[in-house]
Amino acid sequence: MQTAPQTTDELYEALRENDRRPYGRTRTVTAEELAEAAELFGEPVPLIHALLELQEAYTYGSEPRKSPVVFARLLNLFDEQPEVFDDRLRHQLFWRFKWVANALRCLPEVPLASLRQWQTEMRDRYEKAGLDLQPYYGQAYQLAAHVGEDTALAYELWAGRTRGMLSDCEACETCERALYHLAAGDDERALRAWEPVLGGEESCQEEPARSVSYALLPLLRAGRTDEARRLHLAGYRGCRRNPSTAGEVGRHLEFCALTGNEARGLELLAENRTLFEEVDSPLAQLDLLTGVEVLLARVGALGHGELPAAGFPGRSWTVASLRAEVRRRADDLAARFDARNGTTAHTDRRAARLGRAPLLESLELTLRPRTLEDVVPATAPAAPEPAEALPEAPAELIGRARELDEQGHPDAHACWARLRALTTAPDYVHPDDPEVGPLVRLRADLLEEEATLADRKDAHADAAALYEEAAGLYEDAGLPGHAVFARASAVLAGAQVVPPGAAEEDADPEARAAAQVAVFAQAHAELVRLHEQAPGIAPYLEARLLRLRVSARGLRLQASGDREHVAPILAEAELLYDFATRHGLTGQIAAARLLRATTHAMAGDLPTALAEADGLVELLRTDGPAWHLPRALSLRGKIQFGLGDAEAAHASLSEGIRLAAEWPAEAVDVPTLHGELAQACMGLGRHDEALRHLTRSAELELRAGARFDAFCTYSNAAQLSLDLGRIEDCVALLDSLLVEPDVVDGELDDRLVAQLRLTRARALRAGDDLKAATAEFVALAAESAGWDDDPGSHAMIAAETAVLLGEAGEFAKAREAVDQALAAHARDPRYELVSNALRELARLQAQQQGPEGLTGARVFLDDAGRVADAARAVGFEAHGRSLDTALAYEHGRINAYAGAYDEALAALEKALGLLGEPGADADVAGEWAECVRLAGVVEGVYLERAAPALARVEAAADRLTGLGHTEAAESLTGLAERLRDGE
Template sequence: MPTAPQTTDGLFQALQENDRRPYGRTRTVTAEELVDAAEQFEDPVALIHALLELQEAYTYGSEPRKSPVVFARLLNLFDEQPDVFDERLRHMLFWRFKWVGHALRQLPEVPLTGLRQWLTEMRDRYEKAGLGLQPYYGQAYQLAAHLGEDTALAYELWASRTRTRLSDCEACEICERALYHLEAGDDERALSIWEPVLAGKESCQEEPARSVSYALVPLLRTGRTDRARELHLAGYRSCRRNPSMSREVGRHLEFCALTGNEARGLELLAENRVLFEEVDSPLDLLGFLTGVEVLLQRVETLGHGELPAAGYAGRPWTVSGLRAEVRGRADDLAARFDARNRTTAHTDRRRVRLERAPLVDALELTLRARALDDVAPAAGSPAAVPAPGTVAAVPDALPELIIHARTLDEQGHPDAQACWARLRRLVAARDYTHPDDPAVGPLVRLRADLLAEEASRAGDKDEFTVAAELHEEAAALYDDAGEPGHAAVSRACALLATAENAAEGGAEGGDGAESADGTEAADGTEAADGGGAKAAALTAAHASMVRLHEETSGLTPFQEARLLRLRATALGLRLQTSRSEEHAAPVLAEVDVLLAFATRHDIDVQVSGALLLRTSTLALSGDLPAAVTEIDALLDRLKTQGPAWHLPRTLGLRGRLQLALRDAQAAQADLAEGLRLAADWPADAVDTARLHGDLAEAVMHLGRPDEALRHLTRSAELELRRGSRTDAYCTYSNAAQLSLDLGRIEDCIALLDSLLAEPDVVEGKLDDRVVAQLRLTRARALHAGEDLKAATTEFVALAAESAHWDDDPGSHAMIAAETAVLLGESGEFGPAREAADQALAAHARAPRYEQLSNCLRELARLQAQQQGREGLDDARAFLTDAGRIADEARTAAYEAQGRSLDTALAYEHGRVAAYAGEYEDALTALDKALTLLGRPGGDDDHAGEWAECIRLAGAVEGLYLERPAPALIRLDAAISHLTALGHKEEAEALISLAARLRDEE
């Protein structure tokens, strides 16, 4: 708190501001400072309000030791000055007796006699005040349940009594009744009692999040797995990182362990790491730690005890190490409670949870389904380990391993990856001794091989600068090893990588020599930018390769074929970049040279590569039927002569060609078969990620969006594993948007929460615009899920950040406009006006006519609807701005994708005036809108808009202006017109309004 309030008015304003803050340390410290400030005034009411705010901060900030102390001060004030407490303050005081009882139960150092004495104090106070005792019996029951005593009598004394004004809210009492039956082993009855809360019909500060966390296990036990999944997603989001709901977080971690989602559980544990330090309630901490232990125990049982785990601050933890630490602390807490309570209830409850076996083998909780193997750190460099797939056995003997790796590399065989990965680890070891074997060659040759392979992997991830540098280093080492042919190939690869870097990501596939199809955009579906500089860089690279090829003597057939392939690939990339017809023939000429050479020397991998390059060139030239014919012949050849690992990529290219030919069914068949065959090879070697991505597009065309969503997420996760992180996050962003479009809101939010918690994002290593897109989609999902407060907070932050995007004012205009609308929905029209002004300023630099018009009209509607006549002037100011936008759009000959900006504006003038009670103005504006719209025809798409305008005009004229006769004439004419045209659905609302007007005549 920057400055202490100097007046009681200032104090009350500060209390209101603090009440809007989330529970946590900031709110608690401010509340403490406000109590200090209140004590300076001679106003007991101000002090009472400050103390009430402080007790609330302690209660929901998980600081139970302090809550009773504050309440004691309030009780003393009430005893000394009861007249100061008005009815509302008196109600709050007696309500919070229950808060104190709850706080004392959470502290094992408070003796059992103290708990019972407090209950007696509560009963005496309630009786003296003439209050009903149902809340007291509720506290007595909760104490009995906490102690583990026979609760039957305590439950009946509470549950059979009539509720009072001081009873816990309906949602909380439902939870307690359900828990009673759950403890008795009756899952079905508990779930039946819980249903109003689980369905969102009853709620409060802690509900339904508290009930959801308890209901997850009985839902699983009764086979309601889909419902459990749905509630986990929504319920976890409501309690994560919240110290006062740490027990609930623990039960969500346990749920992950019981459903085969251990990797998800570790992710959630990391997200809630702060709870290890911030939970000051021993009972809450016991519940949290027990849930953590259930998860860690399961992970360790599955053989992953050495995985890193997020635990107590100050040191790194493994799963096994953290489990031992958590077990010791939780056992101690349970023993302390049992010693205080003189029962074994808490130890017994812990044992039941820890001994519970998984209830579902594998329940897909999120769109980003990962197993523990997916999150395990690879030995050595993660990039050195092949992606999942079938990998052949790797020789044990070092000389054989080196020779085998080189042989596989010459063949372009995917299993070479596993050999190079093992060699990299061996060579990096301190005790490595290189074989003295002429067949193996010197160590410098092996180091060059490893650098060249690392460079190729960097190129596969579009890290062209790194790839070029590594290829040059490899070439220098090959020179030192007396291998001029290999040096020439590495220098050619460096030339291509440098050109691709200049082309800013022209085509994936690194040096192109290891790629099955060379120019990956060969289907012609990827847009070209026609950049002259890019084409020039590739032209120069090709010329340099030709000179390098001519100047290098002693090339083996394998090396010469690779140089020819690189030359053809450079020209293919140039064609892809320029889309110039004159660049097609040179590619085909180089392909013919490569094909003839590879056929003469029986180099199958390069024969296949040449044929794929020819297919790509035909596709880029626009001759898709010829490309399909060419690739059909190649597929026949691959099936008989191989190499087999080229089949998945080739089928993938054929699928993309079929998509370009608008045959989604054929594309789906090819891509699905490619994906089936890809399972036999390492994922990155056959580009399984691309196959999943293209299959997602195909099934979307076939009207199967849920299937597309699965392929998108699989594609993204594979990209993430192979290190293509930006591509992965972009694909995941598309998946999140699709899930939002499908109405799978909680899935969307859970996916984005997972991505935004990734180290790349948290540490600022990912492109800020990609992160902004993820956050924007999440904010929209929160809005769609009716979490207006969270959505507005995120939009406001994004609007502030995007204001500095000088290179992209259009995006800022869009974000600021959406932010303004959300602020308007919250009734914060001052900040909404500021956000709208930001959007207008950005719009002046990069017009967004329709988005800005929609925003301004919606703000006008919201302000008029919420404030009536009082907000009319400000609402009309928004409409004036919208009118200016419409004028600009008309001047620019802009055509709106949705409603006409002019007709929409006229309609909104009518609606705003109606909300403000200016009915004559409203009717005039609506008549103008109708004139602009014109009467709809048989196939007009604006019949619904016209009917709505008629309906509002009829309501204003007939109901508010009390002129039913002309209103009915208007309505009847419109009904007849719409009915005659077959627009029966649009006429229904008009028929209903006409009937109402006739009834009221």
């Protein structure tokens, strides 16, 4: 709170503002300050309101020690001045007797006698006030269940009574009844009792999050795994990082541990690390810590006790050390409660949870299934495993590496990796063997291999430098042919390095493309020169030189998009094919045909490209080399998909993925294969399969260290899941990504992270979590305001933020946000998006505020009018109806909301004139019909001109029916009947 309220009106406004905050320290501290400020006014009613807010903050901020103290002050005020408590305040006071009972149960230092004394106080107060005692019996039952007494009688005394005005809400009582049956071992009856809450029919502040957390294991035991998965995703989101739902978080961790999702459990534990210090309720701590211990015990049992784990602040923890600390604290808490209660209930319940065996070996909970191996701290990548065992002797290993490398065999990478490890060892002794050659040659080989791997990762500058260094060593070793090829490789790698500043937004795209074309043309000329100056080199090296020449031509075509560059590529590819055929170089024969097919595809000649790819696949099936087959199948699948044959593409790509598993990762770009197969799946309507391939692609990219690419792919998966309406899957995936260390530490591209957050905010909105969605949009709008290089994106985010604020009725803040959008739009126009937002804000204000909101709504429409004028001036065309038409319709609708019916009808007739007569397009016909319908309602119902309205509507219905738009005509025929009947 920046300044203390100076009047009671300011105090009430501050209380309302604080009530909109999430529970936690910020809200609690503000409530404390407001309570202190309320004391200064010397008036009881403002103080009562401030104390009620403070008690609520303590209760839902998991500070049970403070809640009873505040309530005692309220009770004293009531005893001293009962007349200042109106019906609402009186209801609040008596309702909160239950809050105090709950708070006292949470504190083991409060004697059992004091808990019973408070219940007696509650009963006496209720009886004196003439209130129903059902809430009292509810508290008596909950105390018996907490202590571990026989609850049968207490349950009947409570559950058998009729609910009253002060009874707990239906959702909370449903949960208590279900827990009674669950404690009795009757899962089926418990789940039946829970149906209204789990099905979304009943809810409150604590529900359904509390019920969901308890129902997860019974659902698994009943075989309802899909329902358990869905509720886990939705339920966890409802309690994450919330001190008042720490016990629920603990049960979600337990659920992860018992379903083979230990890695997700550790991730959720890290996300909720603050709960270790924020939860001040000993009972909630016990519940949380027991769930944490179940998870840690399971991870340890699987042999991962040394994994890092997020625990109590102040030190680093492993799974094993944190488990020991959690066990010590939880055992102590359970013993304290049992000592207070005179039973062993809490120790026994802990033992039962810790003794549960996993219910499922594996249950895929999210779109990002991970194992404990995936969360092991990153180390140096393991050397690729070859198909055959490698020789042990260095001389044999060197010979094998060079033999495989000459063939282009992917197992060569494993040989080079083994040799790199051997040569870096202090005790390495190079073989004294003429066949092996000097050490300098081996060092050149290893440098060339390192350069090749860098080039494949698009680290072209590093690759060029390594190739040049290798060339020098080859010359020292007396191998000019190898030196020429290494130098040629450096030329092509260097040509692909993007010069500093070339990608700046203000650079001319055509100029950049022309510069790239020139660079690749120069690189090709240099490759030809190197080739011509290296006569008599080994055929496999000469074939590789020819292949580099084809690649340079292909890069030029990519940069220019000019079809005149196709023929030179095909000519170079033919040179490579003829040369490879003469010398029996099967790998280069396949490469030449692959380049030929790729060139035809790039040129847009897909039928010819497919014929080439088909021939290549058959060649590889019969003559090999087999390791080229996955790549050829990938190309064929892409071409088939481009030709509209998604089924054939799916078959080719699926086979490519299956065959890729037989070769080292360096041989095939498997992540890309999965991404391409996801596209084919989408084309076939196999959305779930598409999501699996997208997430598989992303996880493989992560393992390969391509984190930016991985997060881009995951972003696509999240967007797809949102498009499919799988809201919880989308949010859970994004929540998992946004807690990755490089995201939290700000090391990942900030715009990519913003895109992930934007998708998450849209998913929250689609899931009707408007409060969370609005908070995220507001934060993103503030951050994107600094994107001077991308004002268009800020315009988009600010516009969406404004609409959400409008939906919440906060039109002053919405005005600020949409003004930001307009300012950014002026720099980088987003005509349709900004216009849509302004019209929607106008509609919302008129709809929510009626005639009082008409002035503000018209201001939004005036802005939309200026946007439409500017769009018309530059010839902008909207995707749907024109901005002018949409604006006229909105003027009609808004004036109708506000009761300005003549203005509404005039605007709707203008919209109809702009739309013109309906034709064959069903969408246009639908818009036209809706416009006629609204005009008919305004004219016939509100302006009471039934005859002309009926004529208008009937003529329009006939017109639509004659055009075959029967569905669009139905709404009009229904209105016509109402007008004829005089409704």
